Amino acid sequence: MKKTQLFLKYYQSIAAIPIIATLFFGIQIKNLGVSFIIIALFTKLFILLVIWFMQWLNNRKKEHLYFYFNNGVSQIELYTVTYLIDICILFIITFIVLWVF
Amino acid sequence: MGILEIDSIEMSFNNKSILNGIYLKAETGNITGILGSNGCGKSTLLRIIFGELQPSIKSLRINSKRFSKPFLTSNDIKYLPQFHFMPKSMTVQKAFQYFKVAIDSFNIIFPELSILKNQKFKTLSGGEKRIIETYLILKSPSKFVLLDEPFSHIAPVYIKRIKDLIYEEKQWKAIVVTDHMYKHIVGISDNLYILKDGWSKEIKSLNELEFYKYANI
Numbered sequence: 001m002k003k004t005q006l007f008l009k010y011y012q013s014i015a016a017i018p019i020i021a022t023l024f025f026g027i028q029i030k031n032l033g034v035s036f037i038i039i040a041l042f043t044k045l046f047i048l049l050v051i052w053f054m055q056w057l058n059n060r061k062k063e064h065l066y067f068y069f070n071n072g073v074s075q076i077e078l079y080t081v082t083y084l085i086d087i088c089i090l091f092i093i094t095f096i097v098l099w100v101f
Numbered sequence: 102m103g104i105l106e107i108d109s110i111e112m113s114f115n116n117k118s119i120l121n122g123i124y125l126k127a128e129t130g131n132i133t134g135i136l137g138s139n140g141c142g143k144s145t146l147l148r149i150i151f152g153e154l155q156p157s158i159k160s161l162r163i164n165s166k167r168f169s170k171p172f173l174t175s176n177d178i179k180y181l182p183q184f185h186f187m188p189k190s191m192t193v194q195k196a197f198q199y200f201k202v203a204i205d206s207f208n209i210i211f212p213e214l215s216i217l218k219n220q221k222f223k224t225l226s227g228g229e230k231r232i233i234e235t236y237l238i239l240k241s242p243s244k245f246v247l248l249d250e251p252f253s254h255i256a257p258v259y260i261k262r263i264k265d266l267i268y269e270e271k272q273w274k275a276i277v278v279t280d281h282m283y284k285h286i287v288g289i290s291d292n293l294y295i296l297k298d299g300w301s302k303e304i305k306s307l308n309e310l311e312f313y314k315y316a317n318i
């Protein structure tokens with residue numbers, strides 16, 4: 001439970017750009033069809049990699065990660081779960097865009 | 102009871118060897134002090150023990166058993182880095198919840214800071230952040246605690262209280278501490294090591310600090 005909160009806390013700190021991207025891809029998937037989802041997945045992976053790379057460039061000492069380290073979460077765990085959360089959000093938003101609107 | 106031992110470390114940055122002849126032992130009930138000049142590798146050594154930094158070779162043992170995965174994932178260790186590490190948008194009260202530490206005890210020891218509980222870290226002064234971070238790391242449930250410069254930027258009156266906390270916590274934890282305010286380190290440590298030219302040496306007499314050109318006693 002605590003770890004889940006930590007993952008969500010971290011995702012919250014980087015969420016703005018991935019969520020904007022998700023909304024964009026959700027609309028594109030509606031317009032271009034479900035086959036576009038593969039392109040959306042790879043583009044979102046690329047966006048997250050760019051965010052992490054920018055964080056690494058600006059903060060090579062990983063200062064913002066020690067809060068998570070001290071709560072027993074490693075960098076690999078943090079990045080992997082964040083990516084999975086991001087993909088889940090992509091699917092949820094795509095589902096909402098396709099079926100609700 | 103916990104005994105942590107680390108040796109056989111080989112660590113270099115940009116082909117410059119930082120650590121190569123290290124032995125360090127820390128055990129429950131003891132405070133282990135590390136001294137050394139700027140850039141000698143004190144923080145690097147603590148980061149290696151914590152598991153955040155991976156050297157090419159190391160041997161870390163807990164109660165004589167080799168420990169190969171990053172120690173931080175075990176939740177048995179807490180590390181206070183030199184810099185502020187709490188998320189800026191987090192409130193003090195929330196931080197205490199994450200670290201499973203009672204804020205009431207903190208308010209008793211630091212009554213002047215009790216008004217900060219609903220404030221976010223970004224609004225606190227450097228010293229206030231440092232005191233809260235040090236308190237959380239010391240009091241959070243763990244077996245081993247690594248403190249990197251816990252006395253920096255803190256008023257003398259608070260240093261005394263933090264030293265008392267370190268004494269209190271050593272009953273249940275093995276504590277490793279380093280700081281350039283060496284008199285405090287010498288004062289609280291049960292075992293003392295000096296780092297120089299990549300190796301460590303246990304200090305038995307304060308005159309050795311002068312011999313190794315670390316301080317004029």
